[in-house]
């Protein structure tokens with residue numbers, strides 16, 4: 001797809017997201033070698049920018065791979081072998097982090113205390129408190145801040161206040177919160193915060209980031225000393241990444257083009273200022289939910305995230321035909337639903353992103369297309385006159 005494609009293509013999926021032209025241009029520069037002063041200078045600056053975006057004084061590691069690579073690395077590197085992990089899930093991604101510990105169960109001797117809440121509801125803080133009390137031997141808690149599959153936000157501040165008083169480290173999936181809305185790592189006491197490049201950080205897919213707080217750095221060292229023969233992995237062993245990071249380096253060949261482009265994208269975020277970027281995301285989300293309500297759509301979340309909004313289809317709308325019409329007639333790309341253990345939402349819902357390089361006009365275009373196609377597919381079930389969605393969006397924006 002090129003810029004000349006008609007209609008103009010707008011990517012409003014909750015990852016990957018649109019990439020600004022300055023960032024794309026940076027990726028077209030000639031490849032530089034990574035064991036050079038030039039690369040180290042770029043990498044050092046990116047490291048500082050990421051610390052500002054994560055709101056931490058600790059190191060933020062840049063790992064080749066996707067968000068899942070970065071989260072898996074945190075999971076296997078920070079857990080004390082032979083202990084317990086409290087894993088909180090209310091959607092597809094929370095389930096993925098449970099699956100990963102299941103996959104490593106015998107290698108790490110790790111068992112899980114799984115806390116599952118209904119899809120579309122936030123993590124139950126009281127149940128996490130109880131699990132920490134009942135399992136003083138738990139070494140980590142994993143949780144998703146913004147569960148993209150259900151467009152739901154959880155109260156990480158409250159959960160971090162609990163883990164701070166325990167021996168368990170808090171590993172937070174901030175893949176659709178970091179850079180989108182408030183998630184101040186040090187202030188809240190998050191021990192490990194993970195994100196990926198292709199959501200709010202305005203880069204193509206290919207990099208994952210792991211922010212490490214003081215307790216997490218200490219844990220890496222402690223596991224290394226106490227259990228030298230234990231499972232450490234290789235590429236996913238954060239000790240290697242941390243050691244290199246201290247020298248503005250990485251253990252293996254990094255995607256140099258993505259790293260220099262991420263520096264440009266982070267520069268765009270910091271130039272606007274984090275509070276401005278956060279406020280924009282929140283405004284887009286609130287106005288989009290107002291538009292959904294005005295059309296009479298039922299929201300999928302009781303605790304909506306600011307980075308992604310979702311609604312149930314009215315009776316009779318075919319998800320794949322609907323999203324095909326959005327793409328082909330309007331150039332609008334949004335996401336459908338996903339299936340997991342706790343929910344079967346494929347074909348039942350749709351989701352639209354508010355992260356990164358997206359503005360009110362992109363969102364108005366998407367809402368107009370959504371309203372138009374819903375009126376065609378579910379005539380009589382959509383409230384108001386044509387134009388209702390954008391009118392409600394504008395009134396709320």
Ligand SMILES: *Cc1c(COP(=O)(O)O)cnc(C)c1O
Nearest residue numbers: 015066067068093148175176196
């Ligand atoms: C996208 C996403 C992931 C997975 O990231 P990948 O980069 O696809 O591995 C995990 N968690 C959340 C909340 C996400 O939105």
